[in-house]
Amino acid sequence: xxxxxxxxxxxxxxxxxxIVIYFILNPExxxxxxxxxxxxxxxxxxxxxxxxxxxxxxxxxxxxxxxxNKNLPSVKPVGLNITWVSPDEKEEQFFDENKLVLRxxxxxxQNKNFVNAxxxxxxxxxxKKLKRYLSQTQKDSIDFFVExxxxxxxxxxxxxxxxxxxxxxxxxxxxxxxxxxxxxxxIDKTGLFYPVFLQEMxxxxxxxxxxxxxxxPKIIKEVKEFISFLKNYSDREIGQEDTMQNFExxxxxxxxxxxxxxxxxxxxxxxxVRYIKNLVDxxxxxxxxxxxxxxxxxQYMKEIIDYAAExxxxxxxxxxxxxxxxxxxxxxxxxxxxxxxxxxxxxxKYYDEEYxxxxxxx
Amino acid sequence: MWKKFFHPIIDKEKLKVVCDxxxxxxxxxxxxxxxVKEGEISCYFCEDTITLENIFCFFPLSGDVKFVCDKGECxxxxxxxxxxxxxxx
Numbered sequence: 001x002x003x004x005x006x007x008x009x010x011x012x013x014x015x016x017x018x019i020v021i022y023f024i025l026n027p028e029x030x031x032x033x034x035x036x037x038x039x040x041x042x043x044x045x046x047x048x049x050x051x052x053x054x055x056x057x058x059x060x061x062x063x064x065x066x067x068x069n070k071n072l073p074s075v076k077p078v079g080l081n082i083t084w085v086s087p088d089e090k091e092e093q094f095f096d097e098n099k100l101v102l103r104x105x106x107x108x109x110q111n112k113n114f115v116n117a118x119x120x121x122x123x124x125x126x127x128k129k130l131k132r133y134l135s136q137t138q139k140d141s142i143d144f145f146v147e148x149x150x151x152x153x154x155x156x157x158x159x160x161x162x163x164x165x166x167x168x169x170x171x172x173x174x175x176x177x178x179x180x181x182x183x184x185x186x187i188d189k190t191g192l193f194y195p196v197f198l199q200e201m202x203x204x205x206x207x208x209x210x211x212x213x214x215x216x217p218k219i220i221k222e223v224k225e226f227i228s229f230l231k232n233y234s235d236r237e238i239g240q241e242d243t244m245q246n247f248e249x250x251x252x253x254x255x256x257x258x259x260x261x262x263x264x265x266x267x268x269x270x271x272x273v274r275y276i277k278n279l280v281d282x283x284x285x286x287x288x289x290x291x292x293x294x295x296x297x298x299q300y301m302k303e304i305i306d307y308a309a310e311x312x313x314x315x316x317x318x319x320x321x322x323x324x325x326x327x328x329x330x331x332x333x334x335x336x337x338x339x340x341x342x343x344x345x346x347x348x349k350y351y352d353e354e355y356x357x358x359x360x361x362x
Numbered sequence: 363m364w365k366k367f368f369h370p371i372i373d374k375e376k377l378k379v380v381c382d383x384x385x386x387x388x389x390x391x392x393x394x395x396x397x398v399k400e401g402e403i404s405c406y407f408c409e410d411t412i413t414l415e416n417i418f419c420f421f422p423l424s425g426d427v428k429f430v431c432d433k434g435e436c437x438x439x440x441x442x443x444x445x446x447x448x449x450x451x
């Protein structure tokens with residue numbers, strides 16, 4: 001009993017220590033809280049109002065970047081830094097810096113400010129390398145989908161403004177974009193939009209170095225087919241065996257392997273290793289291994305991956321748990337899923353003469 | 363263990379912003395305030411007249427200051443412009 005009292009006496013210090021450590025590890029949360037506090041004084045202080053706006057946008061976008069980074073570990077996280085221009089800035093500085101200046105409205109319009117700033121950030125940062133090869137509709141739809149997810153995660157009350165001002169008019173004006181958006185929604189329901197779709201797009205952007213005119217039509221076609229492939233995969237019923245699980249085209253080579261038909265848990269890993277060998281022989285660069293996030297199954301998946309990675313010279317690039325809504329007897333059931341990514345170490349890259357000349361001239 | 367909890371964001375994309383309160387002074391320094399007030403400037407994308415109320419953003423291009431209005435379609439066109447690296451944030 002005395003020990004408990006001692007601990008209770010210590011607890012204020014411990015609690016404070018935990019809070020300090022938590023905020024050191026999560027500076028974005030500090031910014032979000034600070035924006036809320038400053039917002040209370042925004043009506044009487046211009047300085048507080050500016051701080052509130054800046055910290056709200058930076059804190060929430062950077063918090064989302066961290067969430068995104070957990071699903072896309074191979075992507076270098078790039079945050080957002082809001083910089084107020086000085087009203088005394090001279091014309092020369094404006095032209096020297098050569099940067100866009102966004103107008104930020106007074107505090108009551110913060111949802112508008114947030115959507116405008118974060119949309120610019122998304123356009124600039126997401127799939128930066130690949131975008132030059134994608135069609136306008138593909139680019140727009142991916143940006144809009146990522147922006148929608150960002151708002152759902154970190155700024156729900158700005159969704160209405162985003163939907164009515166940007167998303168709905170864009171979807172109404174472009175039926176192809178609307179179709180793509182529906183497909184992303186289905187892919188996202190099964191949790192594959194970020195860790196599989198965007199991951200593959202990021203890898204694709206990092207391995208193609210062709211002049212965009214030559215290769216662009218092919219990439220547009222492959223990306224379109226890949227979206228349909230993932231949509232069909234996400235639309236399959238549990239246990240449905242006739243859905244394609246491999247995507248083998250000119251630039252994208254990946255496969256999805258489900259581990260854990262219940263009867264196989266605890267069994268020999270060899271059948272799965274043989275299946276992986278078959279995928280390796282077919283030059284699959286990325287093998288996404290998916291299964292129920294149950295302790296025994298995760299252990300089983302790890303055994304398979306450890307063995308296969310060493311045997312076939314692949315590396316395990318990512319593992320993570322996520323929630324997915326899978327189809328069972330026509331309706332979606334929420335389950336916890338575990339995903340591991342086995343990636344070929346020596347991935348084929350595609351260069352053309354123009355690119356090689358450009359790097360030789362650097 | 364450390365990596366699992368600590369993911370510092372090292373690179374940041376800088377976005378320059380101007381507050382409503384500083385807008386007029388800033389535009390004056392760029393020599394554009396009078397032109398905006400007199401309705402002499404058009405949106406870079408839709409060519410509608412730019413006013414102090416509908417300014418969404420502005421950027422330097424070919425030695426001049428270009429303005430974008432706050433219509434949804436112009437914001438979309440601006441996103442595409444940013445995509446193509448025609449202007450930098």
